Amino acid sequence: MSMTAPPAPEAAPLHAYRAALLWFAPDHTDAHGQPAPRYEADGLLVVAWDGAVAGGVWRVRAVGAYRDLRAVYPDVAVTHWPGRLIAPGFIDLHLHCPQTDVVGSPAEGLLPWLERYTYPHETHCADPAYATEVAGVFLDELQRHGVTTALAFASSHPVAADTLLAQAHQRGLRLMAGKVLQDRHSPDGVRDATEQSLTDTETLIQRWHGVGRLGYAITPRFAPSCSDAQLRGAAELAARYPDVWVQTHVAENLDEVRWVRELYPNDRSYLSVYQRFGLLRPRAVYAHGIHLDEDDRALLRDSGSAVAVCPSSNFFLGSGCFDFASADAAGCAYGLASDIGAGTSFSPFHTMLAAYAAGRSGSVAAGYAKLGVSLTPSRLWWLHTAGAAQALGLGGVVGSLCVGSEADFVVLNPQVTPLLARRSAQAQNLEELLFALIVLGDDRAVERTVLASGNFAA
Incomplete structure (x- = not known):
């Protein structure tokens, strides 16, 4: 597992990540009024450096389907993680x-x-x-x-x-x-x-x-x-x-x-x-x-x-x-x-x-x-x-990957073990995929931890 940060802000004020994408929008709920995740099988997470706060932080500029956002951000460098899931830290x-x-x-x-x-x-x-x-x-x-x-x-x-x-x-x-x-x-x-x-x-x-x-x-x-x-x-x-x-x-x-x-x-x-x-x-x-x-x-x-x-x-x-x-x-x-x-x-x-x-x-x-x-x-x-x-009183700041939030996220690998890979491949919807990770996942499934601060890389 790699613990990493986005590219140096002076080199790339905008950066994007492509993978399956899970995030939480404040106004998105299920039929029972409970908070529900948004999901894109081929998603794009665009982050921007905010130097106005002390120390600076990467914030989510846009989140959604790759096919839609790539046209809006055609010149932004993209890190592509095929077969992976990006989710909030x-x-x-x-x-x-x-x-x-x-x-x-x-x-x-x-x-x-x-x-x-x-x-x-x-x-x-x-x-x-x-x-x-x-x-x-x-x-x-x-x-x-x-x-x-x-x-x-x-x-x-x-x-x-x-x-x-x-x-x-x-x-x-x-x-x-x-x-x-x-x-x-x-x-x-x-x-x-x-x-x-x-x-x-x-x-x-x-x-x-x-x-x-x-x-x-x-x-x-x-x-x-x-x-x-x-x-x-x-x-x-x-x-x-x-x-x-x-x-x-x-x-x-x-x-x-x-x-x-x-x-x-x-x-x-x-x-x-x-x-x-x-x-x-x-x-x-x-x-x-x-x-x-x-x-x-x-x-x-x-x-x-x-x-x-x-x-x-x-x-x-x-x-x-x-x-x-x-x-x-x-x-x-x-x-x-x-x-x-x-x-x-x-x-x-x-x-x-x-x-x-x-x-x-x-x-x-x-x-x-x-x-x-x-x-x-x-x-x-x-x-x-x-x-x-x-x-914690930090809704919309961390934990969601909604637009404006700090860009802490994890990159998960649903194929990291043979049994998890087999079960994930049979998942018929998002709930089944998430539950396979919950039941069969461990630290090996966390391929990368990406910090919004941009201060730490290993």
């Missing part, structure tokens, strides 16, 4: 950089897993050399799997957030990340000091937020790990810097939910704790959200907050299944996430397949008499691209 709504090295560590549930593997491993991130090394591996894996935008946790050590953001900036990735806040119920080595943690967070916001394609995310680990003073301080920072992101966990695991109830007996629900401190707002992303009720979903919808759905992690830790049907009925925003390292793969294909399985079993697991929902392949794809962008 994937967006991962929730994952942990320091947990790259704990993927596949067995445990009997969330809380034991944190104590046995995660916290001990995150202590290593106090060492700048280790923090730099693991951040490089983490970012390599994102790009190798076609992820071009991510919302990520660092550890509680400022140096870990600093080096992660610095390396992402150097590569030209769109990354939102933050130093974890956890000043209680945490072991030595990861527990931070309340006032210093907030001071460090503000310093990092001022250093990195809005630099190139970076954003900062205020990052309370979860309510049990944060004192009232720390949650209050996090909310004050969120109010002071309204365009930064907020990320944390909510209602992932029943043991965790019971613990929150013990710690906050006067709050109606786990999510209500965050509401009371003022942490529900647009650009706030709550990971998991499995054990929510109707009032919680209304809170999410009305506040503009979103959920990062982490199906492979939820299966791995036995936490439960996200209730897609109830979230849709309530009008909640959500998208898909790998949740590395409780998640078991960086691969968006792996995550989409896990989401499909969770949808089929979710309603049954929640105690309903009806069968689970069947998320269509295009819906799964949308939730990992344009839908995830909407959840």
Whole structure:
């Protein structure tokens, strides 16, 4: 797999790519009013360099059928990838950089897993050399799997957030990340000091937020790990810097939910704790959200907050299944996430397949008499691209390849393995092709990851 960027802007202010083409237009929906992809078996993606923004970025100038657009852009150089599919770069709504090295560590549930593997491993991130090394591996894996935008946790050590953001900036990735806040119920080595943690967070916001394609995310680990003073301080920072992101966990695991109830007996629900401190707002992303009720979903919808759905992690830790049907009925925003390292793969294909399985079993697991929902392949794809962008407040900026958006994209090879090639050749429509990639694809199917920044090539 090649990780690459478009040609140098000074040499080619316009460039075009020809292949099968998948993209999402904001006004294109299916018969049920759901977002639907546009597809051209022989498509052309025309990109133009926008030097008006800091650092510059490649934007989509035109997208559609080759036969139509080639006549409009007869002199533009074209890179042709026959037999390949160009699609928007994937967006991962929730994952942990320091947990790259704990993927596949067995445990009997969330809380034991944190104590046995995660916290001990995150202590290593106090060492700048280790923090730099693991951040490089983490970012390599994102790009190798076609992820071009991510919302990520660092550890509680400022140096870990600093080096992660610095390396992402150097590569030209769109990354939102933050130093974890956890000043209680945490072991030595990861527990931070309340006032210093907030001071460090503000310093990092001022250093990195809005630099190139970076954003900062205020990052309370979860309510049990944060004192009232720390949650209050996090909310004050969120109010002071309204365009930064907020990320944390909510209602992932029943043991965790019971613990929150013990710690906050006067709050109606786990999510209500965050509401009371003022942490529900647009650009706030709550990971998991499995054990929510109707009032919680209304809170999410009305506040503009979103959920990062982490199906492979939820299966791995036995936490439960996200209730897609109830979230849709309530009008909640959500998208898909790998949740590395409780998640078991960086691969968006792996995550989409896990989401499909969770949808089929979710309603049954929640105690309903009806069968689970069947998320269509295009819906799964949308939730990992344009839908995830909407959840981040970046709709039309990334994840769609609509005109004016940043030109992050992947080049997929449906013939990369014998079985995938055989199944793809028999696909009778787009849904069958996408589902073949979801079920049978992995990092080998991602032939190229192309970045809008133009800053990285390998």
